[in-house]
Amino acid sequence: MASRLLWASRAASHLRISVFHRGFSSVIKDLKYADSHEWVKVDGNSATVGITDHAQDHLGDVVYVELPDVGTTVKQGASFGAVESVKATSDINAPVSGKVVEVNEELNSSPALVNSSPYTDGWIIKVEMDNTGEVKKLMDADQYTTFCEEEDSKH
């Protein structure tokens, strides 16, 4: 992502146009996405959840991630925690229902991992899914990219 941004701004300065970095948010092929901008990586009935590059970019510098306790149940579409940035507070919704089996404790000391590595080191929780069929309600990478473009064009 960093290298893409660099390329984009170099190209832009060469062409003397201004760039909205937001337009270059990355989306990962094999993940599924919720319309509230969380991603989920499914492996059997285990799901890893985080917020997307688009979401972290809109939020700006993340300063605190409110994590649930291990063992908590989460429900698809319902809030299970929050991300605080210098600019705003945002709920994190569960893209799938199930039991929280692991939380990313690293975020307690390094919340900015959500900015620097939203899809890997900045993961938020791991869930044991109740119903893997719920994943079908989520968007794939292409659908999500279109969704973000439409949402951004409204503002």
Add this chain to the structure above:
Amino acid sequence: MRGGSLWQLGQSITRRLAQADKKTIARRHFSADADLKKTVLYDFHVANGAKMVPFAGWSMPIQYKDSIMESTLNCRQNGSLFDVSHMCGLSLMGKDCITFLEKLVIADVAGLAPGTGTLTVFTNEQGGAIDDSVITKVKDDHIYLVVNAGCRDKDLAHIEEHMKSYTAKGGDVSWHIHDERSLLALQGPLAAQVLQHLTKDDLSKLYFGGFRILDINGASCFLTRTGYTGEDGFEISVPSEHAVDLAKAILEKSEGKVRLTGLGARDSLRLEAALCLYGNDMEQHVTPVEAGLTWAIGKRRRAEGGFLGAEKILKQLEEGPPIRRVGFFSSGPPARSHSKVYNEQGNPIGEITSGGFSPCLKRNIAMGYVKSGLHKAGTKVKIEVRGKAYDGNITKMPFVPSKYYKPS
């Protein structure tokens, strides 16, 4: 104005939108966006990568390419340039303009030396704040003041109503609303040396609160050494046709060190400097004494009164206010406005009015009101955020020391 607070504004550009009724919100945004006013720097902002958001009826930059964290730090290290043209500049003129204004504000306007100004509060009959404003005595028959964008209509109606009855009784006062001018704020340690490149006047003799009408970059400007960041700096009222050129010249003379800065970092900076945001930290029902602005009530005004709500305010000065504005440090997530504050025993003692993560101190800071007697620095409290109580303590303000340019 509560709804206009900056972090809530931030929310409107984040994911909460997606979770609410999308159609309603899209429609509301559509109609609102079409009606938004633009400053003359709008295209300049967009060309510089600004993210524009609705603020008090205006489309304003919340940030540029730098993050709010970077912008905040750079302001204190080098400097920031803000477009604050949405704020309303106003001149009161006439031989009675000072006597007139003193009926509406708590400041000793008569006692100000020509070419100096102060922060003041417009009060209502109950002693509450209608708005805060920086007022300047240009000369005995000319006052220049700037009021909040979100309070413009209310303030102008208030002033006009009192002006009508005042002039009907033979008082000599009139006004001019400076809609032909734009307002830039240049803040930070490099502000003076950068601006000095653009004017022949010696800025080293212009101290905090001072005012001059002078030529800057070829345009006749109103220059006030003031700001909303806690840093040294200026607010420059420039004829609108010269505003973009002036902004470009300032950035160029700083060799890139002074950066365009949006309302997001402006909010972090003013919070670190413990300056009130009207609508959050100060409201219709809050008196200047409760807000910790007793210092702004002139000595003569304390003795004589003669401003709206003086009875209540003077009584509070004598007996002490029931609540007081204080600063907090807290653990856990940053406390935001409306977070409840409890004492260690779990009894409610007050509420947060502004809060966030301090980019300079790298910790959570907040301001709010607590019952008098519980307002001492060091008092331990619990602050509720999303149903959980977190440890906090009351602390002295400002959070980051102010660096106003004063005669040594």
